[in-house]
Amino acid sequence: MSASEPVRLGRKRNLPSCPNPLFLAWLTELRDQAREKGLKIQFTYQKAINSLNKYPLPLQNAKEAKILQNFGDGICKILDERLQRYRRENGPDSLPEVLPPPGRPDNNSLAPPRKKNATGDQGKEGGGGGKKKKKKKGREYVPQKRSGGHAVLLTLYRQSQIAGSKGYMFKMELQAEAQLLCDKSFTVPDLGSKYTAWSSVSTLIHKNFIIKTHNPARYSLTEEGVALAERLESVEEDTEDGPEGDGEEARSEEEECGAGLVDLTASDDEEEEDGTPPAERPACVAQQRSEGDGTGLSGKPQNSRATSRKPNAGCLLPGAYEVILCVDFIETTGGSNHHKDELAKELQRNGVKFDVRKLNVGDFLWVAREKVAPVPGQLRAPTGRELVLDYIIERKRMDDLCGSIIDGRFREQKFRLKRCGLRRPCYLVEECGSAASHLSLPETTLQQAIVNTQVVDGFFVKRVQDVRESAAYLTVMTRYLIKLYQNCTLVCRSRELEGDGGSDEEEEEEEERGTPSCSLISFAEFNHGAVKNKCQTVTEVFARQLMQVSGLSGDKAAAILEQYSTPHSLLTAYERCASETQKEKLLSSIRHGTLKRNLGPALSRTVYQLYCTQGALS
Known part of the structure; x- marks a missing residue:
């Protein structure tokens, strides 16, 4: 009798039993057979098992399963054939929700931990470990505190509560705002991992908490996401309003950190098979890590630390960034002459800190890059934010100018430079001396095009003789911008937001008074918006x-x-x-x-x- 009591207790725990255990057992058998043969279809069967486990209603036949993900015609046909055979053997009135006969104990033992299809034979062998996992899998998805999913849900919910909110957020602004609520980086993965905090967004989309639309992508909450975010927000408010000195409430917050806000819907192995990131570390671990800074395990000090960083959200303070020249890789590689190599050598000789990268518009520009200290235990230092200064240069040699006028690129380049979002576009024209007399267009035509660019189109035009003077001009401009922005607090603005920042006239008046514009675009958004062949209106x-x-x-x-x-x-x-x-x-x-x-x-x-x-x- 003593041996049978744990079995009865175990059965009482299996309250959320699977409504389709027969289909589940057959799919598990197919998956195991494919795994033994080394077939890749085993992963398809595993995905179908995961989808079937999430479906809360009983299925009368396999055709009804087509509404589920990863259930195609092939899987449904196999299940229908087995169902017909099963009914012939057990009677025509047999339903799929009837438990399968206890003839295949190995199938049940190989089923995923969250499946509740254990028979009596398995209950005797299955050990308490299997039942504990079943208990955890029955709980709903709640992201860990200060994890990526937790931060994204709260950020979208708080933004939707603002009066006049547009109801969605773009990726870059969502990452910037959610980073304040997360202990993990949204852009740089931890050492030994390929996942960032942003990886949890795919899980939120898969579980229908967030919807992704449009291009560029817009993220907004679904009804289920709003309900979950409201619960998370209420927990945050209760944590902030609770008394600090109450030992019982502090213990309840620790229990809440360790158990209440942990993703209990899937194991690490199962998440990796689905392609979604593994469970992030509990927020209490991050809180314990901050004990050296004078903060304990309670939520109050942690929230106060987060609010202390809020005034600097999206801003780069003086001394926290450095001005770097960005050079388009076309200007340093390729070509049949040595001028491109000479430009990079001249910049290095002048001591200019520059970075070669792909620029979708222009040949040279400057960014304010955030200084980020290396993280102990990581091979590479985290990537700092980059804001583009309002100066961009298009370099033109006379032969290049001639070719671009003939094929029509010259007018298009001027149009794109005006639309790139930077307020100080400039043309750097290199006179090639006697080489201009051997071009397809007369020199007077080229000179007239340069004058029209300055007078009619309103571009600033700088004329130089050769590549050495070009490098000298870039050197002088770099040092000038370093001095100009050395005492400025830079604020990140988005071109995608309505009513962002002041008007262009006000910013031009400030720059005429010697005060540079401190509302800048991030480099990622600038370069993405300048793509030549992007979708157009x-x-x-x-x-x-x-x-x-x-x-x-x-x-x-x-x-x-x-x-x-x-x-x-x-x-x-x-x-x-x-x-x-x-x-x-x-x-x-x-x-x-x-x-x-x-x-x-x-x-x-x-x-x-x-x-x-x-x-x-x-």
């Missing part, structure tokens, strides 16, 4: 179409777009015109540029013919 494609018309510059195209942002709106305006003459003069009175000149009847007629002529243009 209808308005951007319309602007590119208009700029293909001879004589229609970027300023003129922008003036047209202010009134007609899409081809549809322009064609609708043409349809409203009463006569052909009125259609041809529709755009003639549109003003453009700083002098506010009219577009003119000639260009207006050309655009009308382009969009309204039936058949081929003559």
